[in-house]
Amino acid sequence: MAAAVHNEWGISELKANSSEKDTRKTYDTWAKTYEEDTDKLGYKGHVLCIEAFNKAMQSKDIFPEANKDIKILDAGAGTGIIGEMLVQQGYSNIDALDISEEMLNLAKKKNIYKRYICAALSDVPIDDIQTGEYDVTLCAGTIVYGQAKPAALDECVRHVRPGKVLLLYLLWSRAAVFHSHIKLLLLRFLTITNCITLSLEKELYVLKKVLHPKMFKDYTGPNNHLSPDSLSTPFIIFHCLSPGGIFIFSIRADSFDPVELGYSTKFEEMETAGKWRLVKRERRELYAHPHEERFRDCYLITYKVLKN
Numbered sequence: 001m002a003a004a005v006h007n008e009w010g011i012s013e014l015k016a017n018s019s020e021k022d023t024r025k026t027y028d029t030w031a032k033t034y035e036e037d038t039d040k041l042g043y044k045g046h047v048l049c050i051e052a053f054n055k056a057m058q059s060k061d062i063f064p065e066a067n068k069d070i071k072i073l074d075a076g077a078g079t080g081i082i083g084e085m086l087v088q089q090g091y092s093n094i095d096a097l098d099i100s101e102e103m104l105n106l107a108k109k110k111n112i113y114k115r116y117i118c119a120a121l122s123d124v125p126i127d128d129i130q131t132g133e134y135d136v137t138l139c140a141g142t143i144v145y146g147q148a149k150p151a152a153l154d155e156c157v158r159h160v161r162p163g164k165v166l167l168l169y170l171l172w173s174r175a176a177v178f179h180s181h182i183k184l185l186l187l188r189f190l191t192i193t194n195c196i197t198l199s200l201e202k203e204l205y206v207l208k209k210v211l212h213p214k215m216f217k218d219y220t221g222p223n224n225h226l227s228p229d230s231l232s233t234p235f236i237i238f239h240c241l242s243p244g245g246i247f248i249f250s251i252r253a254d255s256f257d258p259v260e261l262g263y264s265t266k267f268e269e270m271e272t273a274g275k276w277r278l279v280k281r282e283r284r285e286l287y288a289h290p291h292e293e294r295f296r297d298c299y300l301i302t303y304k305v306l307k308n
Contacts, residue, residue, distance in 0.1 A: 014146025016261060020099065020120045023147050027078070027100035034079055034103065042288025045140035045250045046081045048300045052248045052280070053138060054089075056302060062279055063136075063246055069093055070135040073159055075121060075249075076142025080107030087112045095134075097126070099147075123151035125158065131308055132161045132245075139249035141286075143263070150266035156247060157275055160305040163244020245305050247276065252286060253297040276303040 014026060030037070057066040068090045074082050077096035086094055096113040098104050099120045108116060119126045121142060137160050142148050148156075256263050270276055279302040286298035 016145040016149075018146040020122065023120070024099050027098075028102040031079065031100060031102035031106055034106075035081065041290060043141075044284070044286055044288070045298065046085065048250055048284055048286070048298070049082060049138045049140040049248055050085050052300055052302050053136065056136075056246055056248065056279070062302070062304070065135070071095075071133065073097060073129070073134040073137045074113070075137050075139040075156065075159070076148075077107055077113070078103045080110045080112055082138055082140060083107065083112040084110060097121070097129070121148040121152040121155060123149075123155060125155060129159050131158050134159050135161055135245045137245070137247045137249075139247070141250060141252075143249050143251045144255045145261055145263075150262040153266055153270060154275075156249075157270070157305055158308040160245035160247050160308065162305050162307045246279070247303045247305055248301070250284075250286065250298045250300050252295060253283065253299060254294040256299050274306055275308065276305050278302075279304055 014023060027034075056062045070091070070093065072086060072091060072094045074080075074086075074094060075097045077083060077098045078100070080096065083094055083096060092114075094113050095115040095117065096104060096107055097117045097119060098107075099118070101118050104116045104118055107113065115128070117126065117128045119128065121139075137156060139156065143153070143156075251263060255261055259265060271278060281299055281301045283297055284300045285296060287295050290296045
């Protein structure tokens with residue numbers, strides 16, 4: 001029965017070259033029975049994304065600013081299943097994005113989102129979403145061929161608040177002097193991702209807004225920069241990453257694995273470009289009773305957004 005319903009609404013017919021019009025029509029038509037049908041198929045995308053989200057919120061390394069007021073985008077919100085789960089956990093600052101007006105109309109009846117944005121995820125910026133507007137984007141089942149193409153990933157990242165990489169250089173002999181200031185800095189703003197000892201280079205940067213320049217008076221030259229000419233002592237470099245937001249999504253294995261579809265290649269390109277940093281990727285079961293075996297598995301992925 002579930003398989004027949006699934007085929008009837010045309011999900012199996014969405015291909016890599018399907019248009020936005022095709023996708024919108026498919027989901028508009030399917031909206032009324034979507035939850036019933038996906039339940040029969042044993043769909044788990046929403047459960048997996050919430051699982052990854054909860055793990056991220058519990059990790060100070062991944063998301064040190066966790067609180068119930070963070071701003072969340074449910075991208076591909078559909079009828080609001082993920083939104084319901086978030087509200088049950090005490091989150092309320094949530095917006096919904098979906099290509100289907102009919103899906104969003106059903107979500108509106110649940111009164112769980114602050115905004116309802118009807119737009120497609122593509123390489124075209126969505127006017128209703130500001131750059132870096134959200135702390136977290138959750139996206140279950142939308143990053144897949146026939147729906148959101150690889151080029152849409154840049155727009156997904158644009159929605160999320162970026163982190164920043166900061167370099168803090170300290171003389172080895174003076175490290176103890178700054179211990180309390182470093183500790184305060186890291187607790188309030190940063191997460192250490194790397195700490196190594198290097199030889200002195202020509203330019204050393206000081207975080208002047210946090211560590212008072214007067215503390216470097218014996219070592220600073222013009223503009224409160226450390227002067228390399230009079231020093232030969234090794235120094236410590238702290239490679240620090242400010243928190244930034246996260247992007248959590250599932251992508252069907254039959255979209256991710258074939259290189260020719262472009263998803264896995266796009267992920268690597270964005271990592272190389274420094275747009276995001278992989279936190280975790282694992283292969284999981286997406287459908288317990290799939291209409292076709294190729295739909296069974298997905299990759300559950302969490303990325304830290306670095307720049308957009």
